[in-house]
Amino acid sequence: xxxxxxxxxxxxxxxxxxxxxxxxxxxxxxxxxxxxxxxxxxxxxxxxxxxxxxxxxxxxxxxxxxxxxxxxxxxxxxxxxxxxxxxxxxxxxxxxxxxxxxxxxxxxxxxxxxxxxxxxxxxxxxxxxxxxxxxxxxxxxxxxxxxxxxxxxxxxxxxxxxxxxxxxxxxxxxxxxxxxxxxxxxxxxxxxxxxxxxxxxxxxxxxxxxxxxxxxxxxxxxxxxxxxxxxxxxxxxxxxxxxxxxxxxxxxxxxxxxxxxxxxxxxxxxxxxxxxxxxxxxxxxxxxxxxxxxxxxxxxxxxxxxxxxxxxxxxxxxxxxxxxxxxxxxx
Amino acid sequence: xxxxxxxxxxxxxxxxxxxxxxxxxxxxxxxxxxxxxxxxxxxxxxxxxxxxxxxxxxxxxxxxxxxxxxxxxxxxxxxxxxxxxxxxxxxxxxxxxxxxxxxxxxxxxxxxxxxxxxxxxxxxxxxxxxxxxxxxxxxxxxxxxxxxxxxxxxxxxxxxxxxxxxxxxxxxxxxxxxxxxxxxxxxxxxxxxxxxxxxxxxxxxxxxxxxxxxxxxxxxxxxxxxxxxxxxxxxxxxxxxxxxxxxxxxxxxxxxxxxxxxxxxxxxxxxxxxxxxxxxxxxxxxxxxxxxxxxxxxxxxxxxxxxxxxxxxxxxxxxxxxxxxxxxxxx
Numbered sequence: 001x002x003x004x005x006x007x008x009x010x011x012x013x014x015x016x017x018x019x020x021x022x023x024x025x026x027x028x029x030x031x032x033x034x035x036x037x038x039x040x041x042x043x044x045x046x047x048x049x050x051x052x053x054x055x056x057x058x059x060x061x062x063x064x065x066x067x068x069x070x071x072x073x074x075x076x077x078x079x080x081x082x083x084x085x086x087x088x089x090x091x092x093x094x095x096x097x098x099x100x101x102x103x104x105x106x107x108x109x110x111x112x113x114x115x116x117x118x119x120x121x122x123x124x125x126x127x128x129x130x131x132x133x134x135x136x137x138x139x140x141x142x143x144x145x146x147x148x149x150x151x152x153x154x155x156x157x158x159x160x161x162x163x164x165x166x167x168x169x170x171x172x173x174x175x176x177x178x179x180x181x182x183x184x185x186x187x188x189x190x191x192x193x194x195x196x197x198x199x200x201x202x203x204x205x206x207x208x209x210x211x212x213x214x215x216x217x218x219x220x221x222x223x224x225x226x227x228x229x230x231x232x233x234x235x236x237x238x239x240x241x242x243x244x245x246x247x248x249x250x251x252x253x254x255x256x257x258x259x260x261x262x263x264x265x266x267x268x269x270x271x272x273x274x275x276x277x278x279x280x281x282x283x284x285x286x287x288x289x290x291x292x293x294x295x296x297x298x299x300x301x302x303x304x305x306x307x308x309x310x311x312x313x314x315x316x317x318x319x320x321x322x323x324x325x326x327x328x329x330x331x
Numbered sequence: 332x333x334x335x336x337x338x339x340x341x342x343x344x345x346x347x348x349x350x351x352x353x354x355x356x357x358x359x360x361x362x363x364x365x366x367x368x369x370x371x372x373x374x375x376x377x378x379x380x381x382x383x384x385x386x387x388x389x390x391x392x393x394x395x396x397x398x399x400x401x402x403x404x405x406x407x408x409x410x411x412x413x414x415x416x417x418x419x420x421x422x423x424x425x426x427x428x429x430x431x432x433x434x435x436x437x438x439x440x441x442x443x444x445x446x447x448x449x450x451x452x453x454x455x456x457x458x459x460x461x462x463x464x465x466x467x468x469x470x471x472x473x474x475x476x477x478x479x480x481x482x483x484x485x486x487x488x489x490x491x492x493x494x495x496x497x498x499x500x501x502x503x504x505x506x507x508x509x510x511x512x513x514x515x516x517x518x519x520x521x522x523x524x525x526x527x528x529x530x531x532x533x534x535x536x537x538x539x540x541x542x543x544x545x546x547x548x549x550x551x552x553x554x555x556x557x558x559x560x561x562x563x564x565x566x567x568x569x570x571x572x573x574x575x576x577x578x579x580x581x582x583x584x585x586x587x588x589x590x591x592x593x594x595x596x597x598x599x600x601x602x603x604x605x606x607x608x609x610x611x612x613x614x615x616x617x618x619x620x621x622x623x624x625x626x627x628x629x630x631x632x633x634x635x636x637x638x639x640x641x642x643x644x645x646x647x648x649x650x651x652x653x654x655x656x657x658x659x660x661x662x
Binding site: 259 | 381550553554557572573574575584585586587588589590591592593594595596597598599600601602603604605608
């Protein structure tokens with residue numbers, strides 16, 4: 001028998017376990033041209049929250065009572081497709097199922113002999129691409145500039161900070177626990193890090209950590225933390241709006257300070273970033289990330305949860321900041 | 332005798348007449364290399380409000396008890412400078428004085444025989460340059476796209492809309508009276524216009540006026556009007572943040588909806604625009620604007636107030652929306 005996780009309810013505010021349903025179904029049977037896949041790693045990401053609502057967005061919403069999908073690494077168990085062999089590992093957007101079939105469209109074969117499977121969901125996957133392309137395409141950091149990263153201990157943030165260091169910038173991270181703050185400095189080489197949960201005045205703390213002001217802000221969180229950064233931006237600052245995890249679960253329209261006067265005063269730029277818009281740049285970006293990884297200039301942390309039935313809880317835990325680095329579920 | 336207008340107080344909220352002082356002083360005497368100027372037209376502009384506060388901004392604040400300066404057209408009355416002759420007219424950033432002397436730095440001679448003096452403060456001056464360069468450099472409008480302009484009946488907005496029409500866009504203006512709305516459509520060729528003072532649901536009104544959504548938003552006002560536009564933006568929308576007149580007089584930090592989730596969902600861009608950052612493009616831009624003006628493709632409206640002592644009131648009236656098009660004071 002096979003297991004699948006469906007969207008049972010559209011979450012109202014913070015997602016709950018009851019928003020998901022684990023069902024049992026028949027094993028899929030493959031036809032000519034198809035392959036049978038067994039899921040080995042599942043990526044859980046904050047952006048999936050958006051797809052659980054039915055609001056208009058950049059990707060269509062998940063359908064109720066249908067399987068949720070996300071980035072997945074899977075092993076080919078049977079193949080009726082000449083492009084894939086039994087034992088191959090593939091990466092792609094797949095459904096939250098233990099077993100599923102595919103005709104191979106959208107799947108990429110991955111080398112799991114020299115690189116761990118989960119890296120393809122993280123530093124060499126959407127996470128790393130988001131960090132690299134968001135930072136370089138919108139942030140355009142120059143050597144000697146100061147970069148602030150929120151959600152800095154998260155999957156994207158920790159890579160953003162390391163890349164900015166490689167590019168010669170001063171890097172300041174914002175995270176939610178002393179342990180994360182310590183990790184940013186000791187493991188990822190951030191110049192400074194701020195625990196927003198123990199800091200009473202974030203505006204002043206950012207000013208202290210950024211004596212030359214903020215040139216680039218990689219924003220994963222939105223809300224009050226981002227407001228505090230605005231008070232510290234320099235002329236011509238670039239703000240990459242990559243996510244707004246602080247407001248994804250709000251049921252009313254979130255309010256904050258008006259950004260427009262800050263943008264005018266500083267001739268500053270704020271741009272929403274969706275990695276899929278930059279698909280033509282993926283091959284070059286993955287090559288650069290893999291080079292840095294092999295040179296030891298880039299490292300990553302992941303939080304691995306085990307068990308197919310733990311996928312919903314792992315996803316929910318993202319919004320409590322329980323992950324360090326990329327959150328994946330090992331099946 | 333000569334008259335000068337000084338900054339008497341930094342305005343708290345909306346500027347008042349008591350924030351300005353009219354004083355009488357001696358006529359200036361020119362030395363070698365200097366010219367004596369008699370002011371003929373004074374530009375009053377919303378951005379001057381920012382310079383009356385002492386907050387950090389893109390231009391230094393005005394000093395208390397010192398003359399205010401803005402764009403001025405003046406006639407050369409006497410000249411000890413080989414570059415200027417008696418009877419020349421010049422344009423430049425000058426002080427609010429009936430008479431003043433200058434060594435000529437920063438002044439541009441203007442042809443007042445074929446073009447009215449005040450046009451150099453408007454359509455061929457900072458106003459026209461702001462409209463043209465903000466729209467083209469940040470907005471990058473494409474033929475067939477939809478553009479919304481707030482403060483549309485103002486000096487900048489009315490030119491933005493006309494340029495967008497020349498470029499083949501659908502143009503929707505937002506203004507504050509039925510008379511202005513009518514003028515936008517009949518005089519400036521806007522496709523639609525909305526009176527925000529008589530419209531109960533701006534979000535719906537914008538949706539109705541923009542059946543294909545909003546691709547470019549030229550924002551002169553900020554606040555609730557801009558919030559309503561956000562609900563209607565298309566993927567890859569560009570928002571030129573040119574001014575925020577709705578909040579210039581607020582004494583606390585203005586709040587509004589969080590823009591970040593809208594930017595992420597739509598891969599949209601919001602950028603502060605200050606015309607002085609684009610100085611290298613002024614000659615080409617003025618040439619294009621003058622061509623359109625002479626071809627009759629571009630027209631302009633101005634509100635002319637008469638009398639040197641009326642400058643402060645004309646400035647204050649900007650925040651009540653009493654001007655149509657460029658507000659100037661004729662001396």
